[in-house]
Amino acid sequence: MYTVFQMNQILEYIYNYPKETKRILGITYEQLIKLIANAQIIESEKKEAM
Numbered sequence: 105m106y107t108v109f110q111m112n113q114i115l116e117y118i119y120n121y122p123k124e125t126k127r128i129l130g131i132t133y134e135q136l137i138k139l140i141a142n143a144q145i146i147e148s149e150k151k152e153a154m
Contacts, residue, residue, distance in 0.1 A: 118125050122133035129136060 114128070118128065118133070118136070125131065125133040125136055131139070
């Protein structure tokens, strides 16, 4: 399992080299950004529900 530090390094690399996203994750950079945005929306909805 990845630690937060390792994930931050991966995300930093992807943000610096967005064209590598497909090779690393199997999805495009645009799909990753949409996925992150949707995850943030779901997280905020969960917090509001509590």
